[in-house]
Amino acid sequence: MTSLINRLCRGLILSTLLAFYNTAFAAAMDMRPGVTDISQRILQIHHYSLAICVVMGVLVFGTMFYSMYAHRRSKHPKPADFHESMLAEIVWTAVPFLILIGLAIPATSALREIEDNSNADLTVLITSSQWKWHYQYLDADFGYYSNMSTPTEQINNLETKSKNYILEVDNALVLPTSKKVRFLTTSDDVIHSWWVPDFAVKQDAIPGYINEAWTRIEVPGLFRGQCAELCGKDHAYMPIEVEVLPEEEFDQWILDQLLAIELASGQAVADRAKTWTLAELMDIGQTVFIDNCATCHEADGSGQGSTYPALAGGEIPTGDMSTHIERVMDGAVDTEMQAWAPQLSDLELASVITYERNAFGNDLGDIVQPLTIFESR
Amino acid sequence: MAVTADHAIPNRSPLIAFLSRWLLTTNHKEIGTLYLWLSFTLFFIAGAMAMVIRLELFQPGIQFAEPLFYNQMVTMHGLIMVFGVVMPGFVGLANWLLPMMIGAPDMALPRLNNFSFWILPFAFTLLISSLFMEGGAPNFGWTFYAPLSTTYGPPSTDFFILGVHLMGISSVLGAINIIVTIFNLRVEGMTLMKMPLFVWTWLITAFLLVMVMPVLAGAVTMMLTDRHFGTSFFSAVGGGDPVLFQHVFWFFGHPEVYILILPGFGIASQIIPTFARKKLFGYHSMVYATVSIAILSFLVWGHHMFTTGMPLAAELFVMYATMLIAVPTGVKVFNWVATMWRGSMTFETPMLFAIGFVILFTIGGFSGLMLALVPADFQYHDTFFVVAHFHYVLYPGAIFGIMSAVYYWLPKWTGNMYDERLGKLHFWTAIVAVNMTFFPMHFLGLAGMPRRIVDYSLQFADFNMVASIGAGMLGLTQVLFLYIVIKTIRGGDKATSRVWESAEGLEWTIPSPAPLHTFSAPPQFPIPEEAYQHD
Numbered sequence: 001m002t003s004l005i006n007r008l009c010r011g012l013i014l015s016t017l018l019a020f021y022n023t024a025f026a027a028a029m030d031m032r033p034g035v036t037d038i039s040q041r042i043l044q045i046h047h048y049s050l051a052i053c054v055v056m057g058v059l060v061f062g063t064m065f066y067s068m069y070a071h072r073r074s075k076h077p078k079p080a081d082f083h084e085s086m087l088a089e090i091v092w093t094a095v096p097f098l099i100l101i102g103l104a105i106p107a108t109s110a111l112r113e114i115e116d117n118s119n120a121d122l123t124v125l126i127t128s129s130q131w132k133w134h135y136q137y138l139d140a141d142f143g144y145y146s147n148m149s150t151p152t153e154q155i156n157n158l159e160t161k162s163k164n165y166i167l168e169v170d171n172a173l174v175l176p177t178s179k180k181v182r183f184l185t186t187s188d189d190v191i192h193s194w195w196v197p198d199f200a201v202k203q204d205a206i207p208g209y210i211n212e213a214w215t216r217i218e219v220p221g222l223f224r225g226q227c228a229e230l231c232g233k234d235h236a237y238m239p240i241e242v243e244v245l246p247e248e249e250f251d252q253w254i255l256d257q258l259l260a261i262e263l264a265s266g267q268a269v270a271d272r273a274k275t276w277t278l279a280e281l282m283d284i285g286q287t288v289f290i291d292n293c294a295t296c297h298e299a300d301g302s303g304q305g306s307t308y309p310a311l312a313g314g315e316i317p318t319g320d321m322s323t324h325i326e327r328v329m330d331g332a333v334d335t336e337m338q339a340w341a342p343q344l345s346d347l348e349l350a351s352v353i354t355y356e357r358n359a360f361g362n363d364l365g366d367i368v369q370p371l372t373i374f375e376s377r
Numbered sequence: 378m379a380v381t382a383d384h385a386i387p388n389r390s391p392l393i394a395f396l397s398r399w400l401l402t403t404n405h406k407e408i409g410t411l412y413l414w415l416s417f418t419l420f421f422i423a424g425a426m427a428m429v430i431r432l433e434l435f436q437p438g439i440q441f442a443e444p445l446f447y448n449q450m451v452t453m454h455g456l457i458m459v460f461g462v463v464m465p466g467f468v469g470l471a472n473w474l475l476p477m478m479i480g481a482p483d484m485a486l487p488r489l490n491n492f493s494f495w496i497l498p499f500a501f502t503l504l505i506s507s508l509f510m511e512g513g514a515p516n517f518g519w520t521f522y523a524p525l526s527t528t529y530g531p532p533s534t535d536f537f538i539l540g541v542h543l544m545g546i547s548s549v550l551g552a553i554n555i556i557v558t559i560f561n562l563r564v565e566g567m568t569l570m571k572m573p574l575f576v577w578t579w580l581i582t583a584f585l586l587v588m589v590m591p592v593l594a595g596a597v598t599m600m601l602t603d604r605h606f607g608t609s610f611f612s613a614v615g616g617g618d619p620v621l622f623q624h625v626f627w628f629f630g631h632p633e634v635y636i637l638i639l640p641g642f643g644i645a646s647q648i649i650p651t652f653a654r655k656k657l658f659g660y661h662s663m664v665y666a667t668v669s670i671a672i673l674s675f676l677v678w679g680h681h682m683f684t685t686g687m688p689l690a691a692e693l694f695v696m697y698a699t700m701l702i703a704v705p706t707g708v709k710v711f712n713w714v715a716t717m718w719r720g721s722m723t724f725e726t727p728m729l730f731a732i733g734f735v736i737l738f739t740i741g742g743f744s745g746l747m748l749a750l751v752p753a754d755f756q757y758h759d760t761f762f763v764v765a766h767f768h769y770v771l772y773p774g775a776i777f778g779i780m781s782a783v784y785y786w787l788p789k790w791t792g793n794m795y796d797e798r799l800g801k802l803h804f805w806t807a808i809v810a811v812n813m814t815f816f817p818m819h820f821l822g823l824a825g826m827p828r829r830i831v832d833y834s835l836q837f838a839d840f841n842m843v844a845s846i847g848a849g850m851l852g853l854t855q856v857l858f859l860y861i862v863i864k865t866i867r868g869g870d871k872a873t874s875r876v877w878e879s880a881e882g883l884e885w886t887i888p889s890p891a892p893l894h895t896f897s898a899p900p901q902f903p904i905p906e907e908a909y910q911h912d
């Protein structure tokens with residue numbers, strides 16, 4: 001009777017533990033299967049090697065624990081005195097060696113396939129810089145930046161965190177299903193690493209190098225990843241979002257983008273023609289500043305020590321206008337202050353510089369027009 | 378420990394006498410003590426940094442550490458633990474034990490020994506002072522990849538470079554001293570193949586040190602000239618190559634990880650036979666396995682670089698070579714198990730730590746094997762799975778190794794037995810906490826959490842919280858360790874000269890505490906049984 005109760009109790013405890021695991025933890029304990037043939041093969045290799053390790057572990061640790069139990073002094077007072085066996089040494093050298101060969105075979109064949117970057121249907125050049133990605137569609141000849149879109153209020157615990165906290169971006173990379181997509185990765189500053197677990201693609205983006213990787217995604221959907229190489233302050237805030245569309249929708253998306261680019265260049269001409277008021281520029285400038293500049297210089301322009309100079313009362317934002325324009329457009333060499341000219345439009349640059357000269361108590365009253373920016377390009 | 382007459386300088390204040398004793402000492406035991414206390418002090422400093430890291434990772438969002446400061450904590454924690462805790466800890470043990478184990482009166486080069494030690498406090502003061510400089514401490518990870526550390530490094534990077542140079546000089550000089558001592562001062566009759574395993578593993582470690590520390594020095598020197606003298610070794614803009622940095626670093630770095638573990642192998646091989654009351658199984662194969670691990674460790678640096686765009690052939694070569702290391706590593710584990718088999722075991726604290734070492738190090742070895750499989754490494758690399766791997770080999774590996782050694786030889790050093798009940802308490806709390814801290818990191822990495830991030834997405838919250846609670850416990854258990862050590866130094870049951878009933882080796886033939894000068898006359902070897910009996 002007591003043993004039955006014992007068994008019941010044990011069963012109960014075990015099943016609560018299991019349930020706990022399943023609800024609280026199961027979501028994130030194992031490698032994700034992903035959505036490509038390669039990611040699933042890698043999962044198999046992972047499970048296979050894990051299983052071998054577990055079996056070996058059970059055997060070795062089991063023997064140890066048995067020995068600790070059976071050969072403790074109180075039970076086994078007189079130690080044996082063997083201490084060498086050629087046969088044993090040969091066996092436990094050879095058997096692991098054979099097991100390793102068994103592991104190396106599937107790993108080798110998967111690796112050969114992963115490294116075969118030939119015959120791609122589509123190529124995307126991924127250029128990293130602190131702390132964003134740029135995607136260039138080489139076949140359609142256009143590209144854009146992709147920035148994290150999680151607001152700083154969520155990071156600083158002032159707002160509740162959204163479901164995809166720090167994994168969401170303004171412009172996702174868009175890819176088609178069922179096509180072999182080749183990625184070329186490189187970097188404008190330090191080393192970053194482009195990683196989307198569901199594709200099992202992790203490729204370093206290294207300045208001066210162009211690395212290759214590829215994927216073929218079978219199902220449409222949204223997939224997320226992160227930068228996987230320490231790249232400075234905001235390494236944690238450099239997410240990747242990939243939207244995978246069925247083929248026809250993807251083709252349509254490309255056409256839409258090309259059209260949008262044409263419209264934008266028309267818009268740029270119109271922006272240049274117009275003379276903007278201080279209020280208009282300040283308004284746009286604030287948004288541009290928060291999205292691009294505030295992570296280092298802080299929203300109130302106070303900067304961070306000597307690493308990220310303060311703009312409030314700063315030498316350049318309150319000094320000569322052309323030096324200021326130059327610094328924002330070309331950046332400062334070898335620092336995290338990057339060149340913004342290729343990243344922002346004339347209007348955005350004009351308004352953010354105007355903003356810096358008038359916000360944070362700088363109050364110079366200066367106005368920079370998009371035309372001035374256009375002419376200094 | 379007693380101050381002997383030859384150190385007391387007449388007509389000086391006690392403070393000056395104390396300072397000049399410790400500053401000028403050339404005695405291997407005193408220098409060993411200095412090394413161990415330095416290591417212990419830095420253990421708490423780097424440990425406090427780990428607490429900052431785990432506190433910040435307790436929940437998603439930014440709570441305590443701004444991103445740049447977080448990166449400084451990660452960097453300094455890693456650097457100090459590797460160069461300031463594990464390496465000096467092992468060198469301290471070497472200083473105390475090698476001469477006593479080989480029957481030598483002291484290290485072969487005592488003044489060099491003093492110099493090797495006294496470089497270190499300055500090196501670490503330089504390094505730690507960078508925390509208080511404009512722009513903060515180094516923030517690029519202990520692996521300091523270029524160009525993040527060169528072009529983009531904070532001004533304090535130069536202090537870091539100087540600090541690494543100093544540590545390197547200290548390590549190389551220390552290693553030379555160890556090699557010279559082992560080759561020249563062994564008691565007559567102790568051939569190489571009769572040396573205790575701790576001596577063997579340290580001999581091999583010393584060779585690794587002499588070979589790779591200069592490579593590290595080369596890497597930081599190239600950094601220095603890149604930063605200030607217009608060279609472009611690692612800068613693509615000037616025609617250099619950022620990946621070259623990684624090759625140079627890991628050519629040092631992989632042998633380095635074996636520098637951090639081989640003496641631990643030696644310690645386990647001393648302790649397990651004592652408490653199993655049975656000779657070490659497979660002495661010869663243990664030596665050969667250690668040598669093969671050391672040689673192979675020079676061929677596998679590429680396994681840290683699979684995602685840098687290595688060619689297929691290189692990936693395959695490195696993968697096979699890395700997997701091959703698992704074979705001699707396995708041999709060592711099997712030999713330890715075979716030593717225990719049909720022994721007559723008791724489980725005093727050193728034995729508990731040694732067993733914890735074997736089991737948890739092996740778990741780290743398993744994840745190492747998984748990491749070697751290149752396709753899978755594409756998923757594991759630079760995630761918390763790697764963090765879990767190297768903490769399993771380093772915390773319950775290297776650190777537990779040092780702790781079991783301290784419990785095992787502390788009675789010899791101080792003449793007092795440590796408090797066995799507290800020692801066991803320390804072990805059991807540490808083993809629970811270490812697993813609670815580091816095991817969930819496997820899950821985090823597999824689920825996709827990158828390493829070295831200050832903030833993480835919501836699906837990683839549960840395991841991070843578990844790991845942080847474990848880390849807090851782990852920190853507390855080490856305060857207990859400090860207490861136990863101090864308590865033992867101040868008093869306790871008197872230790873016999875053999876201390877453990879079936880301990881073998883020359884160090885157990887001298888009285889406890891070991892007098893400042895031992896083996897002025899060479900002892901007898903092989904050791905006659907009655908040599909153990911003089912108290």
Ligand code: HEM
Binds near residue numbers: 634702703706742757
């Ligand atoms: C069976 C033996 C071992 C194998 C097969 C192995 C394999 C590996 C591999 C493949 C990596 C690279 C993972 C990645 O970054 O993607 C790695 C990382 C690492 N291993 Fe091991 N390892 C072994 C034992 C050890 C030992 C004994 C130590 C130290 C005591 C160690 C310390 C480290 C460290 C510190 C790293 C990470 C370095 C970093 O990126 O910061 N490993 N190991």
Ligand SMILES: [Cu+2]
Binds near residue numbers: 630677681
């Ligand atoms: Cu390695």
